[in-house]
Amino acid sequence: MFWLKKLLGTWVAPLPIGAGLIVAGGLVWWFASRRRWGQFLIALGVAIPLISSHRGLAETLISQLEDQHPPATSAADIDYIVVLGGGHADNPRLPWTTQLHISSQARLLESVRLHRLNEETVLVFCGPRGDRTHSHAEVLARAAESLGVGRKRMQTVPDVRDTLTEVIAVKEIVGDAPILLVTSAWHMPRAMGLAQKAGLNARAAPTDYLSPLNDFPGRMWGEFSLEGLHLTSRAWREFLGLTWSKMRGQI
Numbered sequence: 001m002f003w004l005k006k007l008l009g010t011w012v013a014p015l016p017i018g019a020g021l022i023v024a025g026g027l028v029w030w031f032a033s034r035r036r037w038g039q040f041l042i043a044l045g046v047a048i049p050l051i052s053s054h055r056g057l058a059e060t061l062i063s064q065l066e067d068q069h070p071p072a073t074s075a076a077d078i079d080y081i082v083v084l085g086g087g088h089a090d091n092p093r094l095p096w097t098t099q100l101h102i103s104s105q106a107r108l109l110e111s112v113r114l115h116r117l118n119e120e121t122v123l124v125f126c127g128p129r130g131d132r133t134h135s136h137a138e139v140l141a142r143a144a145e146s147l148g149v150g151r152k153r154m155q156t157v158p159d160v161r162d163t164l165t166e167v168i169a170v171k172e173i174v175g176d177a178p179i180l181l182v183t184s185a186w187h188m189p190r191a192m193g194l195a196q197k198a199g200l201n202a203r204a205a206p207t208d209y210l211s212p213l214n215d216f217p218g219r220m221w222g223e224f225s226l227e228g229l230h231l232t233s234r235a236w237r238e239f240l241g242l243t244w245s246k247m248r249g250q251i
Contacts, residue, residue, distance in 0.1 A: 012240055013233045014052035021045030049229060056221035058231035062211045065238055066185035069192065069204035072110075075118035079177040081205070082170050083111045084163060084191060085127030085136045086184065092133065096143035103184050106208035108140055111182045112147050114205060121180075123149060124173060126157040126166040163191055164250055167198045176201050184208035186234060190242050193251035210234060 011017075022045035029038025051057065075081065086104035100108060115121055123144060127136025134142075135158035145151055155173060160166045163183075170179075178201045183191045185206035195202040210231055245251045 013236055014049045014229065015233065018045045018047075018049040021048070050224065052232040052236075053224045053226065053229040054221075054232075055223040055225055055228040056216060058228035058235070059211045059213070059216050059220060061235035062186055062231045065187075065189055065235060066206065066209055066211055069185070069188045069206050071207070072114060072180055072203065072205035075114045075121055075180060077178055078114075078118055078121050078180050078203075080124050080170075080174045080179040081111050081114050081121050082124045082174070082179050082181050082202075083107050083126065083140060084166055084181070084183040084187070085125075085140070085160070086208075088127075088132075088136055088139045090132040090134075096139055096146050099139055100143060103208045104136075104140065107182050107184065108143055108147075110205060110207035112144060112149060114180055114182070115149060115153070119153070121153070123154045124157060124170060124179075125154065126160055126170065128160055129158050163187075164194055164245075167191070167195045167200060170195075171198050171200055174200070178203070180205040182207060184210075186210055186238055190238065190245060190251070193242070194245060197251055 021041050025038045025041030025045060027038075028034050028041060032038070084107065086107055087101040088099045088104055089101070091099055097105065097108070111123055115123055123141075125137040125140035125144070127140060129135035129138075135156065137156035137158045141151070141154045141156050144154060157166065157169045157173070160169055176199075181188075181191060181195055181200070181202040182205045185208060188204050188206045192202060192204050242251070
């Protein structure tokens with residue numbers, strides 16, 4: 001089931017769907033001699049990525065996710081700051097902070113900022129090892145250490161695969177203690193839903209905003225770009241993840 005979810009997350013997106021429709025349309029047009037159907041599939045395959053690259057549409061979709069939880073402004077009365085994994089490059093030539101993917105860098109920075117507001121908090125870093133030298137949780141911890149956070153104020157949770165297993169593992173560590181949950185703003189609705197279902201006493205601390213603008217410039221409604229396609233694809237996958245979690249009763 002885990003690999004099925006990953007496979008769907010990879011292929012059920014505007015660009016691969018569009019490419020698949022173009023290939024299918026070409027096959028129908030050439031081998032089945034159904035030229036109208038073939039032309040329709042090809043046109044649809046071109047239209048889906050094109051529409052998805054519309055910047056105004058993309059910003060609107062991603063904002064529907066990112067605007068559900070406001071940023072955290074305080075860490076008072078918080079015992080733990082939990083950082084969900086976001087990936088890293090396994091390259092020992094690079095500093096720990098540089099090994100982190102952009103989303104992980106943002107999550108780490110936000111967690112350290114919040115920890116500075118209340119240095120009695122414990123940072124809990126999540127992320128699997130897989131076939132890499134260090135677990136993602138360990139890379140986050142070492143990056144935080146390089147930024148001046150004491151190792152005694154950290155815990156790592158490496159035996160996880162996805163957000164669901166992360167929140168379940170965190171629940172075993174923190175119990176009913178109040179926590180701040182740090183993850184990307186576009187991922188926060190699903191993460192908070194899973195956390196609350198798992199019984200965590202969590203408050204949202206979103207970061208890594210893909211659409212941080214307060215108001216969209218009018219020019220965005222006439223703009224088509226790769227950035228727009230990226231934002232739409234991210235929103236598409238996250239809405240798919242939310243639907244999957246709801247269907248399985250995890251939220």
